[in-house]
Amino acid sequence: MMKKTIPPMIVEANIVRFDEISLDSGARLAPVDVAYETYGVLNEARSNAILILHAFSGDAHAAGISAETGKPGWWDNMIGPGKAFDTNKYFVICGNVLGGCRGTTGPSSIDPATGCPYAMSFPVITISDMVRLQKKLIDHLGIERLLAVAGGSMGGMQALEWAVAYPESVVAALPIAATLRHSAQQIAFNEVGRQAIIADPDWNEGNYYGRKPPARGLAVARMVGHITYMSDDSMREKFGRRLRNKDHFGYDFDVDFEVESYLRYRGSEFVSRFDANSYLYITKAMDYFDLTSGHATAAAAFERTKARFLVISFSSDWLYPSYQSLEIVRALRSRNVDVAYCELPSNYGHDAFLVDVAEQTDLIRGFLASTFERL
Amino acid sequence: MMKKTIPPMIVEANIVRFDEISLDSGARLAPVDVAYETYGVLNEARSNAILILHAFSGDAHAAGISAETGKPGWWDNMIGPGKAFDTNKYFVICGNVLGGCRGTTGPSSIDPATGCPYAMSFPVITISDMVRLQKKLIDHLGIERLLAVAGGSMGGMQALEWAVAYPESVVAALPIAATLRHSAQQIAFNEVGRQAIIADPDWNEGNYYGRKPPARGLAVARMVGHITYMSDDSMREKFGRRLRNKDHFGYDFDVDFEVESYLRYRGSEFVSRFDANSYLYITKAMDYFDLTSGHATAAAAFERTKARFLVISFSSDWLYPSYQSLEIVRALRSRNVDVAYCELPSNYGHDAFLVDVAEQTDLIRGFLASTFERL
Numbered sequence: 165m166m167k168k169t170i171p172p173m174i175v176e177a178n179i180v181r182f183d184e185i186s187l188d189s190g191a192r193l194a195p196v197d198v199a200y201e202t203y204g205v206l207n208e209a210r211s212n213a214i215l216i217l218h219a220f221s222g223d224a225h226a227a228g229i230s231a232e233t234g235k236p237g238w239w240d241n242m243i244g245p246g247k248a249f250d251t252n253k254y255f256v257i258c259g260n261v262l263g264g265c266r267g268t269t270g271p272s273s274i275d276p277a278t279g280c281p282y283a284m285s286f287p288v289i290t291i292s293d294m295v296r297l298q299k300k301l302i303d304h305l306g307i308e309r310l311l312a313v314a315g316g317s318m319g320g321m322q323a324l325e326w327a328v329a330y331p332e333s334v335v336a337a338l339p340i341a342a343t344l345r346h347s348a349q350q351i352a353f354n355e356v357g358r359q360a361i362i363a364d365p366d367w368n369e370g371n372y373y374g375r376k377p378p379a380r381g382l383a384v385a386r387m388v389g390h391i392t393y394m395s396d397d398s399m400r401e402k403f404g405r406r407l408r409n410k411d412h413f414g415y416d417f418d419v420d421f422e423v424e425s426y427l428r429y430r431g432s433e434f435v436s437r438f439d440a441n442s443y444l445y446i447t448k449a450m451d452y453f454d455l456t457s458g459h460a461t462a463a464a465a466f467e468r469t470k471a472r473f474l475v476i477s478f479s480s481d482w483l484y485p486s487y488q489s490l491e492i493v494r495a496l497r498s499r500n501v502d503v504a505y506c507e508l509p510s511n512y513g514h515d516a517f518l519v520d521v522a523e524q525t526d527l528i529r530g531f532l533a534s535t536f537e538r539l
Numbered sequence: 540m541m542k543k544t545i546p547p548m549i550v551e552a553n554i555v556r557f558d559e560i561s562l563d564s565g566a567r568l569a570p571v572d573v574a575y576e577t578y579g580v581l582n583e584a585r586s587n588a589i590l591i592l593h594a595f596s597g598d599a600h601a602a603g604i605s606a607e608t609g610k611p612g613w614w615d616n617m618i619g620p621g622k623a624f625d626t627n628k629y630f631v632i633c634g635n636v637l638g639g640c641r642g643t644t645g646p647s648s649i650d651p652a653t654g655c656p657y658a659m660s661f662p663v664i665t666i667s668d669m670v671r672l673q674k675k676l677i678d679h680l681g682i683e684r685l686l687a688v689a690g691g692s693m694g695g696m697q698a699l700e701w702a703v704a705y706p707e708s709v710v711a712a713l714p715i716a717a718t719l720r721h722s723a724q725q726i727a728f729n730e731v732g733r734q735a736i737i738a739d740p741d742w743n744e745g746n747y748y749g750r751k752p753p754a755r756g757l758a759v760a761r762m763v764g765h766i767t768y769m770s771d772d773s774m775r776e777k778f779g780r781r782l783r784n785k786d787h788f789g790y791d792f793d794v795d796f797e798v799e800s801y802l803r804y805r806g807s808e809f810v811s812r813f814d815a816n817s818y819l820y821i822t823k824a825m826d827y828f829d830l831t832s833g834h835a836t837a838a839a840a841f842e843r844t845k846a847r848f849l850v851i852s853f854s855s856d857w858l859y860p861s862y863q864s865l866e867i868v869r870a871l872r873s874r875n876v877d878v879a880y881c882e883l884p885s886n887y888g889h890d891a892f893l894v895d896v897a898e899q900t901d902l903i904r905g906f907l908a909s910t911f912e913r914l
Binding site for chain 2: 179188189190191284287288333345346347348349351352353355356357358360362363364366380381383384388391394396399400402403404405413415416417420421422423424427428431444448455469471499
């Protein structure tokens, strides 16, 4: 019997423009664009839509092969025909976040008032602002209620915010490797990244568009990020103390170790695809995130939530450790919300939600199926 | 009864010059200075000398009040009359490491061949080179055998190196929060610090002496360091999400959180007391450290060791985690070496050996006393 080859899913980005958006800071952006992709087909009842929410450096290209770049999406191993988010059953949507640099309005976008990029005149944004803009996108697509909102890391924060801010619009929420609030350590790592960018003279108070970007500062920031995304174990397995293209120490400051080479490569590669000012604004939004703020208890934050939840964390994730997911679970159970929780064993650290997807796939496939059946 | 006040121990730094030193790289330094301090009195048998080995950013001023600056030493809570390293009983020595910037020859020292600072023409050094220079200091002081060598972090690596390189000269070794070899993650954090410095245009290939130093790069490097020295728990306890001098978010890129303010302060404060090139050389020495290199097993590294050991780690130290201390213990026990091990409970992370000293004091006091009695 011949094995049937599944043709690659070629996808194109869409952009929709909205007149304006009001922000938590009191500022207003007008107009505001959202870049998004969709996969699968919306059913007649409009009941099979799933919104995927990307992490810090992600974009709208979550799945399939980009018609423009030929590259697979950042969660292509999770979204597609027969995959965890099965595009034969579900209509999957992913949009670039507000403040981003991949099609959605952000600091590198042109300010219509001046004809120049916003740069640091872009207003400070929050996770709640990102979600408010996504709601406009969902309304635009004619979807009243999402079967699910799902994402890892900052995407998980957005999933939580969705369930709280739009309780009528979310049937199920899947926050993965996420937290109710950024901790001091999480803020600290972000602050180091910001300071590395700001310290680069090429940053020039944010005014580097059309000129030399703050490549060195942004690369250092990204290097810090990569260390926090991996685990001590996964770095040992991947690099150990292996030397790079040499059999003894160089006794100089060129690359000696594989891990140094990897970090320098990932740092410089990032510069070609990410905007330094977006780095500042999006990390700030994460640091501001505290779903419990203004509530007497964490549980009170979920007072109006109607969604059911699947909360996932990873054993070796020290950036968003399991105890933070357990705080989400405790808060939800205190409100008697339907919540399932799994800590998945993985050596991959925080990156696990992107790369270690076999067991994650089983969990999510079953959870989505039972949610869909119950409708 | 009046409580007797113990007068503060006022200490002065000494500097000794040696003709030359040969380095692991094959290079030679001539001459080479060592800055050191001593506390207590060497007994007639010359049998009560303890060498204290400082960590990355430490110096020779380990205890007492500096006559020059009026400041207490970096381990003053551990060294002094009646303290863990009891200066009523022991003669305690501490020297600044080779490559340092606090009196011992390093990249900021004048190269006699040129009359200018070495800068990046300073040879790359290793932990073993540091120890070779300390041996010269000990010989100079007329001490054949040290009762103990002790230190935390990089100081612990030196203590291990001492016990291996000079087995006849070490009665007891106390490596605290240390490791047999730097791991990929430890190398990675150091590499980020180095890249932050090198990325600063004021670094200028290392030639900034008499000019503007690479203050921004060095500050970012130090910020990364401080995060790794603390624990998630201790950062939560110390800062949480507390805002700095405000009761709501600023919605700008000034300091919002206490933890941001702390990191910026510690970063800029470090610039006034540390040389950026020393940062490069000393972190490289740590990354090169692998006591097991060239041996079939970790145990084989300790083949000639005659010292007894007290190995200490701290429960919340994720930079030099307990498993690394346990590797030391396993290697020593495989050679039937006398070794005691304790993991002390502490929330302070890697900083614990500097600040959480009550139980550490009990352990060390008893271990030193029994070592001294057995002589």
